[in-house]
Amino acid sequence: MRFTSEQRLDGGVLERAFTLGEIPGILWTPEAAAAPAPLILLGHPGGLERMYPRLAGRARGCVAQGFAATTLELxxxxxxxxxxxxxxxxxxxxRALAAGEKPADEVVDRLVLPLVDRAVPEWRAVLDALLTLPGIGGPVGLAGGLIAIGVRLAVVEPRIAAAVLFAGSYVPRVMLDEARQVTIPLHVLLQWDDEGNDRQLALDLFDAFGSKEKSLHVNMGGHTGVPPYEGDNANRFLARHLT
Amino acid sequence: MRFTSEQRLDGGVLERAFTLGEIPGILWTPEAAAAPAPLILLGHPGGLERMYPRLAGRARGCVAQGFAATTLELxxxxxxxxxxxxxxxxxxxxRALAAGEKPADEVVDRLVLPLVDRAVPEWRAVLDALLTLPGIGGPVGLAGGLIAIGVRLAVVEPRIAAAVLFAGSYVPRVMLDEARQVTIPLHVLLQWDDEGNDRQLALDLFDAFGSKEKSLHVNMGGHTGVPPYEGDNANRFLARHLT
Known part of the structure; x- marks a missing residue:
């Protein structure tokens, strides 16, 4: 891992761009921290530059709670x-979504399964690297991004202690079995009228999670309409489980 | 309406028992309020004495936010x-629930429809009486109780501006059409593994609500296992819409 730039943001936030091998990422840390900060992995749908304003906003919310936050390009x-x-x-x-159709399972599998297989080791590698830095310490939380990646990470990465998942993208049906192996506390967001997702599949996924503590927050407003106060709810969930 | 007793609780709460005709009820108000307090109707499953400790706890939470709160025996x-x-x-x-069966629709109708028909005018009458008191002013919120009563009240009582509904009891299927007429902001709680309720019916009901702003918070832990922080979430919802 190599830091390529750094800047100070309002609110005592140090933002550092890095590359992990060829993969660009960003790390946000509190400028002044008394104890090692729990680290939040901020997921996103891909396209770090396009997503930057929202990611930086979410990261500020994390740092305001005493967490560090990081993200990686997909x-x-x-x-x-x-x-x-x-x-x-x-x-x-x-094409299927534009035609108002449910995409075939094999299309979802072809898109998502290889992405999960590639992304998850990268996220684990960034954890390996960041947890050696002074000022960053476990436990680790996960927040957002493609939910299939979150499910796999929650199963295979024991350093992740709690996860906020956004049920806003298709999950291969074969991963419902993987969901049953998840046992960490989960906080799941679902947009009831998400134009690019399958509501019943999202409910089946929530039902499948093996976690004893899991909650689902449903709102209206379409895929991008998650109300701002759900950010506060997610942060309170992470604070309950990571501090 | 006749006040029959009063006591002061910790936290600057004045608690007054009353009767409305033959119906016992309780009113909780802030002892010192700068402006007329919005009123929250606290629902419950029936049995005011048995429910008193939990109702008083919920009422204190309301008063701490500057609201008045009231409840009536069913x-x-x-x-x-x-x-x-x-x-x-x-x-x-x-008998059906004890046998692990889904109760027949006609049993739910026989139990719930007459109760809704009787209770709703009583709650409206208590509103008529309480809104004449100094220190209490609109808007009115509704929180909890049998959800079928909440649905009917949300449709017929224009003074209710927002409602927290607990999807923890059966709703007659004929009331799904009534749910479509609800337009006020709703915050709905559902216990995913509620042993005395029908999950799919609760999801159908949530889907049916005509409200543009509606949210659903799902948790684990059975009928009585609503996590304590959901009380805070409900209070924040009411504060957003009533203040």
Whole structure:
């Protein structure tokens, strides 16, 4: 991991861009912290530059609670090389959604499964690197991003102690079995009228999670309409479980 | 309406018992309020004496936010005369639940519809009486109780501006059409593994509500396991809409 730039944001936030191998990422830490800060992995749908304003806003919320936060570019997004199969699957998914159809399971599988397989080791590698830095200490929380990546991380990465998941993207049905293996506390967000998601699949996924503590917050307003106060709810959930 | 007793509780809360005709009720108000307090109608499943400790706790939470709160005994509960048909229907419902069966729609209808028809005018009458008191002023919020009563009140009582509904009891299917007429902001609580309720019916009801702003908070822990922080969430919802 190599830090490539740093700047100070309002509110005592130090923002550092880094690369992990070829993968760009960002780390936000409190400028003055008494104890090692729990680290929140901020997920997003891909496209770090496009997502930057919202990610920085979420990161400020984390730092205001005494957490550090980080994010990574997804495989095949932003400045990273495209994968022809994934691009084809993404086009197929968009075509189905634009036609008002439910995408076929095999399209979802073709798009999401390879992405999960590639992204999860990268997120784990960033954890390995960041947890050696002074000022950052466990436990680790996860917040947002493609929910299939969150599910896999929650199963395979024991350093993640709690997760906020946004049920706003398709999950391969084969991953419902994986969801049953999740046992950490979960806070799941679902937009009831999400135009790009399958409500029943999201409810089936929530039902499948093996966690004893899991909650689901449903709101209206379409895919991008998560109310601002849900950010506060998510932060309170993370604070309950990480501090 | 006649006040029958009063006491001061910790936290600057004045608690007054009253009767409205033959119906016992309780009013909680801030001892010192600068402006007329919005009024919260606190619902419960019936049995005012048994429910008193939890109701008083909820009322304190309301008063701490600058609200007044009130509750009424339900028809056929507590010290109020029993209705033979309702008792029969209640026994039939309990028998089905104890046997692990879904109660027949006609049993739910026999139990709930007459109760809604009787209770709703009583709650409206208590509103008429309380809103004439100094220190209490609109808007009015509703929180908890049998959800079928809440649905009817939300439709017919224009003074109610926002409602917290607990999807923890059966709603007659014929009332799904009524739910479509609800337009006020709703905050709905659902226990995912509620042993005495039908999850799919609760989800259908949430879907049916006509409100542009509606949210659903799902938790684990069975009928009585609503996490304590959901009380804070409900109070924040009421504060957003009533102040």
């Amino acid at each position: 495989p095949g997004s932003g400045q990273r090389p495209r994968d022809a199969d994934a691009e084809q699957a993404r086009a197929d998914l968009r | 028809p056929g509960s507590g010290q109020r005369p029993r209705d033979a048909d309702a008792e029969q229907a209640r026994a039939d419902l309990r």
